[in-house]
Amino acid sequence: MGALHDGHLSLIREARKENDTIIVSIFINPLQFGENEDFNRYPRPFKNDCLLLSQENADILFCPNREEIYPVSFCTSVTLKKLEDKLCGKSRPGHFSAVATIVLKLFNILKPDIVYFGQKDFQQTVIIKKMVSDLNVDTKIKVLPIVRDKDGLALSSRNAYLGNDERKDALCLFKALTKAKHMINSGITLNREIINAMKSVINDYKSAKVDYISIVDQNNLEDTENAKSGDVIALAVKIGNTRLIDNYIIPFFVFIFYSFTSFLIY
């Protein structure tokens, strides 16, 4: 959707390593914004995006207009029943169906061999991987790690909305995930306990309001009772009027390490 930051550029750099031709699409998809969401004020620094893309040696920029993508009689949509109502889908009904539909259109127009997505939009990556598999789309999906500011805030085009105080409060997402990580590393696996501790972290920040905090299986996005390797801790928090998301995939070594120490103890 443009307003490119280092997270986006990391995708281009990785793609540059393993492909001959890099196509970047920029399309602020109106259908994936809810009525009260930020479609109109979403940042559109188009000239600067072009500059960044030429610095990164992207080969093609694809930025169609709305009428080309959605002619008047457009009426087709792709839905993923079990996945799109979960996590962010709860407060953004229709969002992921609109994302799946535009992404499938872009895949069909551009016919990429490999497509690169950032892990920050975790649910989006799960849904797109599932759509590609369910609809037999001949495209490989790669998901690259979240890129963060020095203090830990996940990069997002929406960070531009934050005032100075809000920018400080926005760190609560990363702080809450770090808290969860430490708890898990110390052997706590009861999700209820972890989620409550994360809520406490966030509630210490004035402008922050939790939308959701969930620990889910990374394939079906169902809540799990006990955190295990491969599960994802995902959260959405409103900082003032700005809704931010972040997540953490519990790595494998944590539990291997923990199992090993348990073995020593018993």
Place this chain on the structure above:
Amino acid sequence: MGALHDGHLSLIREARKENDTIIVSIFINPLQFGENEDFNRYPRPFKNDCLLLSQENADILFCPNREEIYPVSFCTSVTLKKLEDKLCGKSRPGHFSAVATIVLKLFNILKPDIVYFGQKDFQQTVIIKKMVSDLNVDTKIKVLPIVRDKDGLALSSRNAYLGNDERKDALCLFKALTKAKHMINSGITLNREIINAMKSVINDYKSAKVDYISIVDQNNLEDTENAKSGDVIALAVKIGNTRLIDNYIIPFFVFIFYSFTSFLIY
């Protein structure tokens, strides 16, 4: 869906004229059958189908099994809001979404340059053309005329369900369409009048029960008030337990001719 008849074979023959390689798919798609529909008893004369295909010089037969097409976690579907609730969609909820989904999967697996469909399933052809256009699928759709038995009954795999008396009554669909055609040729264009006359024709047959008779715009499937060139007269009739469909696209010359005679009279 197999149970091949001359309607299917006409598609293969046309494809044979203009392509190097012909792939035929046979897959009785469970998801497009309603709960009380005929999935279990749908005819499956697989050996005879293979024989017919080799006689027609088809190159590849693609007949995947259910688990390959729909793995346990399958959850994606394609929907076409304004088109799928109309005509047959009214009495077959979910049917056209399931059709669009399987057809898109087959397109993505087989990557055909041109795909051939029969006009008998008229709504299906409209929905597939719209899906292809809306989702930017790089496949050309060709729709070929309905193939009929000598007496006029449109060929259908479901004709195999008909008993002797039912087979006679099944002709009512063609008779009703012929009645409509004659009315239009004689200058009657009020759809209400045409539809009522068609209903009378069908009600003369004992085992026949009208599901719907509609005259619609061929692109958006909306009912029209007055029949015009390019509109489609579509109907579904139950003959005993067997639901049959048929249709007639009002050709262009009819109205050119009629306008001309009107011009002479006034």
